[in-house]
Amino acid sequence: MDLGSINPVLLVASIMVSATPILLAAIGEMVVEKAGVLNLGVEGMMITGAVVGFAVAVTSGNPYFGFLAAAAASAVLSLSFGVLTQFLLSNQVATGLGLTLVGLGLSSLIGKPYEGMKAPPISKVHIPGLSDMPVFGKMLFSHDVMIYVSLLLVVAVWAFLKYTRAGLILRAVGESHDSAHALGYKVVTVRLMAIFFGGACAGLGGAYLSLVRVPQWTEGMTAGAGWIALAIVVFASWRAGRVLIGAYLFGGVTVLQLNLQAAGANVPVALLSASPYLITIIVLVFISARGAHGAPGSLGRSFHASH
Amino acid sequence: MISLEKRPQPSRLWTAITPIFAVVLTMVVGGLMFALLGVDPIEAVRTIFWDPLFHPQFAGFSRPQLLVKAGPLILIAIGLSIGFRAGIWNIGAEGQYIMGAICGAAAGLAFYPSESILIFPLMILCGALGGFLWAMIPAVLKTRFGTNEILVSLMLVYVAQNILISVSTGLLRNPEGMGFPGSRNFKQWDATHNAEIIAGTGMHWGVVTAFIAVIAAYVLMARHIQGFNIRLSGEAPRAARFAGVNPARIILLCLGISGVLAGMAGLFEVTGPAGQITGNFNAGYGFTAIIVAFLGRLNPFGILLAGLLMALTYIGGELAQLMLSLPGASIQLFQGMLLFFLLATDVFTNYRIRFGKREAA
Known part of the structure; x- marks a missing residue:
């Protein structure tokens, strides 16, 4: 095994790249869950974003159009979940699973003609001064713009939930929809907006996967990333800052196991490939053993203004 | 203004006819999709x-x-439906199916x-045991630590898939397979x-087991005290306690139960239709079975019909794919x-539609 072949600068840089899809999806899902809705369709929305983003980017030659289209497509798809759970009062768990199955089917249908193609390259942002710093310049400040967008999004969500009136209403709806309704807030509208936002974020995450991280389209390429994003929200106890930590920890594990595989570590490949999932389970166990702190009170319950 | 009014009890009529409604809706929308793909929708549906x-x-x-x-669809869906009735969301049946196949096959190959x-x-015994043990991981983690069984059982699917690839190229590889x-x-x-x-019916031991499972599940859910407890836990957890x-x-x-049934389904598949353990012998039955369970209204006989219908779509x-070159x-x-569509039309089971002005809630 040759650990010397692992370059720490590239390691940190690639951790950021591998964490970003999950970070984007998880921060969106956190807002959805803060509004009291459990959308288990993250995987389906992510993979739809991945394929739509890739298709649009390849056809237009512009990766940013890809990201916009991915966000739009996944947000529209998430609205189908919104209509079913908010207006037709369907079970959120079952509907989320359905959304995932629909997304997986839809994506492989759309993606067939694009298999084996290459995504248009996305340019790195050069920040004068910061990007030229000796080690950190290459490590932290020579990335594509989406990484910074994802980090800004975390800050924005944190500030929105903590400091704005709209954020307070969203949390109230999530904590106790009956009380929020009694106070005159539009529970269904707030939730639909949250679902829409979550869908757009998941779409961006998926597109980041197919346009930057891999970068090409293969069927089923999200490989559980959406589910891991859901786990990270639990890990984070529904706090934006901890979602960031969780996503980067997870990105770290993924990159590390890939590096170990490449370096020929004396560990079975199956164990290394399965390690991100195993570690997610272990982390979930530790978090749940501590007690489910911070779960919104109305999470996963349907709201009907009849009582 | 259209508004919904909660029914005192779920409508029996609508429970029975929503699946038919959903199938028809799917045919219509699916037909539109086929038309978009350039295939005659009527011919595609036929x-x-x-x-x-x-x-x-x-x-x-x-x-x-x-x-x-x-x-396999019926066998897995029967197990899942019992859990779904109790509000226990095992969505990792695919993993239990794979592990059952691996354990059962390994026992035979020894x-x-x-x-x-x-x-x-x-x-068969080892297949059931393999699925059972794999399902016990989320079960024990949930009972001991309160860990979410949805996420754990799903993560274990990916772990099982990695194990499957590993054993099919290593431990269980055919020594005479060049x-x-x-x-x-x-x-x-x-x-x-x-x-x-x-001969010529497709009836193998897995299908027989599936039929037995349908009857056993009916007896358990409708006639046995544990079945009542399971339903009670799902519908009124506090009352159950x-x-x-x-x-x-x-x-x-x-x-x-769902682990045992999924594990057996895996074993029957690998020794029958699939024939051998390979990295991709599993055809996603564990996930499709979720649809089967819901389409069958979580009712054993409903699942029997839903399983046949879903098999038909396969x-x-x-x-x-062959005749109209429709993408898989x-x-x-x-x-x-x-x-x-099933979940969407389900609203009629629990709610009544009221036309007219909504009164103050």
Whole structure:
């Protein structure tokens, strides 16, 4: 095994790249869950974003159009979940699973003609001064713009939930929809907006996967990333800052196991490939053993203004 | 203004007819999708739902496939439905299915080339055990630590898939297979071959087990006190606890049953239709079974019908791929839509639609 072949600068840089899809999806899902809705369709929305983003980017030659289209497509798809759970009062768990199955089917249908193609390259942002710093310049400040967008999004969500009136209403709806309704807030509208936002974020995450991280389209390429994003929200106890930590920890594990595989570590490949999932389970166990702190009170319950 | 009014009890009529409603809606929207793909929608729907059974040329081959495909779907869905009734969401049946196949196959291969008649029963037992143990991981984690069983059982699918790839290229690889990945072929080894019981019907031991499971599940859910406890835990968890139902036991029971059934389904598949352990012998039955469970209204006999219908879409989908060059993924989407429409039309079961002005709530 040759650990010397692992370059720490590239390691940190690639951790950021591998964490970003999950970070984007998880921060969106956190807002959805803060509004009291459990959308288990993250995987389906992510993979739809991945394929739509890739298709649009390849056809237009512009990766940013890809990201916009991915966000739009996944947000529209998430609205189908919104209509079913908010207006037709369907079970959120079952509907989320359905959304995932629909997304997986839809994506492989759309993606067939694009298999084996290459995504248009996305340019790195050069920040004068910061990007030229000796080690950190290459490590932290020579990335594509989406990484910074994802980090800004975390800050924005944190500030929105903590400091704005709209954020307070969203949390109230999530904590106790009956009380929020009694106070005159539009529970269904707030939730639909949250679902829409979550869908757009998941779409961006998926597109980041197919346009930057891999970068090409293969069927089923999200490989559980959406589910891991859901786990990270639990890990984070529904706090934006901890979602960031969780996503980067997870990105770290993924990159590390890939590096170990490449370096020929004396560990079975199956164990290394399965390690991100195993570690997610272990982390979930530790978090749940501590007690489910911070779960919104109305999470996963349907709201009907009849009582 | 249209508004919804909660029914005092779920409507029995609507419970029965929403699946039909959902199938029709799926056919209509699916037909539109096929039209977009440049295929005549009527012909596509006929190819998927009619030709596998009645086409003069293909039906002879595809009719037995109906049971072959429905067997594992029904078996897994029966197990899942018991858990879903109790509000226990095991969505990792695919992993339990894979682990059952691996454990059962490994038990059989250990005795190669013996022709003892005891080998096959032993393999079934080990298959059930493999699925059971894999399902016990989320079950024990949930009862001990309160860990979310949805996420754990799903993560374990990916772990199982990695194990599957590893054993099919390593531990269980056929030593006489010229280095190709994959285990020995069970079809060429009479003692372990899960062959058709009646030739030309597709009826193998897995299908028989599925039918037994349907009846057993009906007896359990409708006639046995544990079935009542399971339903009570799902519908009124607080009442269940006051009635002295131990929630941990219900979790272990439900996940245990679904693990056993999924594991057996895996074993029957690998010794029968699939023939050998390979990196991709699993055809996603564990996930489709979720649709089957819902489409069957979580009712054993409903699941029987839903499993047959879903098997039909699999076979019809393959036929449509062949004859109309319809992409294979469109069938997956078709099945997903079916679940979606079912959940959407389900609103009529629990709510009544009222036209007119909404009164103050």
